[in-house]
Amino acid sequence: MQVDYSLLAKICNLWRNYDDIQDSWTSVLSILDWFVAHQDILQPVAGPGHWNDPDMLLIGNFGLSFEQARAQMALWTVLAAPLFMSTDLRTISAQNVDILQNPLMIKINQDPLGIQGRRILKEKSLIEVFLRPLINDAFALVFFSRRTDMPYRFHSSLARLNITCSGLYEAQDVYTGAVISGLQPETIFTVIVNPSGVVMWYLYPIKKPGISQQ
Incomplete structure (x- = not known):
């Protein structure tokens, strides 16, 4: 990784770190694995106002099961990721809305310390x-x-x-x-x-x- 994350933290609010996410569980796991493999580098540079971004939430699309959707939401939250939705709000199910709007989940994601898990x-x-x-x-x-x-x-x-x-x-x-x-x-x-x-x-x-x- 030839990235000056200290410089990024000074000039950027967030930055994408890895491949574009695809609507599949395989894609979610590949991003998670990459973040874990480099967590010693990535964790220290995240904090209030400057975040590592593993890409969009897939919840409400077609590629994830119910359990996988809950897993992505939880894992992205513990990684202190910016929570960007990428779904059609006209067709999203109530079940997926509940995942995305979970109040305690959002509280954890927005924790003032801003420490990445x-x-x-x-x-x-x-x-x-x-x-x-x-x-x-x-x-x-x-x-x-x-x-x-x-x-x-x-x-x-x-x-x-x-x-x-x-x-x-x-x-x-x-x-x-x-x-x-x-x-x-x-x-x-x-x-x-x-x-x-x-x-x-x-x-x-x-x-x-x-x-x-x-």
Whole structure:
């Protein structure tokens, strides 16, 4: 990569990094793989006012399944990507509108810190985990499955994901709204990830009982 990203960050608000996206899951994966392969270079140069751009969201077109559409939205959000839609609003389904207008997803994407997330774990089971630090000691976590056979039960803990701050956490499932309470760094949890799909958490610390929340 012969690109002066420091210069780009000074003079550009965003820049396309890779090939034009096509209306296919293969294209989405190729862009994601490229971003992961170069994340050590790309992550530090992203921030408020200057963004890496992996190209358009395909949600509402023809090439992605429901699970794949939810996955692209979550992965682009954790990568702090500019969320540009590329679809016909006259024919988009209500299901796809819900994906694109998810309030918590948009809140995470627009987080004031502007830190780009990165892949932190790649399992032999074909499950990958992406993490993005957020304001107020919160995180966005994306559990992503590259499997094509069946839903997979992924077991982990926050400590294994290098989230080791003391105290309790809660996680809200970004798509279902379900809340998982009482998470400590060593707590073992399970997420069920559909093939070519994601589970996305908004993870945030909570006050211990008896401590004033001023």
